[in-house]
Amino acid sequence: MSDDLFLKIISREIPADIVFENDDVLAFRDVNPQAPLHVLIIPKIHIRTINDMQQQDAELFGKLFFAAREIALEQGIAKDGYRVVMNCNAAAGQTVFHVHLHLLGGRKFDWPPG
Ligand code: 5GP
Numbered sequence: 001m002s003d004d005l006f007l008k009i010i011s012r013e014i015p016a017d018i019v020f021e022n023d024d025v026l027a028f029r030d031v032n033p034q035a036p037l038h039v040l041i042i043p044k045i046h047i048r049t050i051n052d053m054q055q056q057d058a059e060l061f062g063k064l065f066f067a068a069r070e071i072a073l074e075q076g077i078a079k080d081g082y083r084v085v086m087n088c089n090a091a092a093g094q095t096v097f098h099v100h101l102h103l104l105g106g107r108k109f110d111w112p113p114g
Contacts, residue, residue, distance in 0.1 A: 001046050003097075004046055004097065004098045005096055005098070006040075006042050006096060006098035006100065007046060007098065009026070009028060009042075010026055010042070010044055016028035016029070016031075017029040019039055019071060019074075019075075020039075020041070020067055020070065020071050020074075022063075022067070023044075024043060024044055024060060024063050025041060025042065025043060025044065025063050025064060025067045026041075026042055026044060027039050027040065027041040027042070027067055027071055027103070028040060030102070034102075034104060035083075035104040035105060035106050035107050035109075036105070036106025036107055037075050037077055037082070037103070037104065037105040037106045038102065038103070038104050039071055039075075039102075039103040040100045040101070040102060040103075041064045041067050041068055041071070041100060041101040041102075041103060042064075042098060042099065042100045042101075043057075043060050043061075043063075043064065043099060045060075046098060047098070047099045048097045048098065048099070049088050049089055049094065049097060049099060050086060050088040050099060051088060051089070052099075053099070061099075064099075064101045065084065065101070067101075068082075068084050068101055068103045071103055072103065072105060075105065077105030077106055080105070081105070082103060082104060082105035083102075083103075083104045083105070083109050084101050084102065084103055084104075085101070085102040085104070085113075086099065086100065086101050086102070087102075
């Protein structure tokens with residue numbers, strides 16, 4: 001847990017461009033954006049990957065999606081559309097082991113993803 005970069009953003013040890021916060025969730029701009037809007041939405045507790053999610057975390061994961069909805073509306077991308085992605089472990093490209101929902105918007109996205 002001590003190597004959890006995103007806990008350091010929650011505690012303000014590492015600065016971030018925060019766009020949304022409530023009791024359970026923090027959201028901030030990705031340092032290496034892949035779209036005009038690229039926000040990471042994280043729970044304020046340490047959960048490494050989706051594989052580590054417990055039954056009692058289900059509501060918290062729902063709150064990540066509800067935050068995505070709020071941010072998309074607030075940032076003006078809700079009507080055109082946006083993508084939310086959560087990578088799990090190496091094959092999916094997860095590099096930070098504190099679960100996070102990517103919210104990407106402001107451009108057209110291809111499917112299937114690379
Ligand atoms: P993953 O590849 O784990 O799904 O996504 C991790 C994301 O975290 C990447 O998009 C990466 O750019 C972002 N990231 C890594 N370190 C930092 C940081 O210190 N600050 C911010 N704002 N984003 C970070």
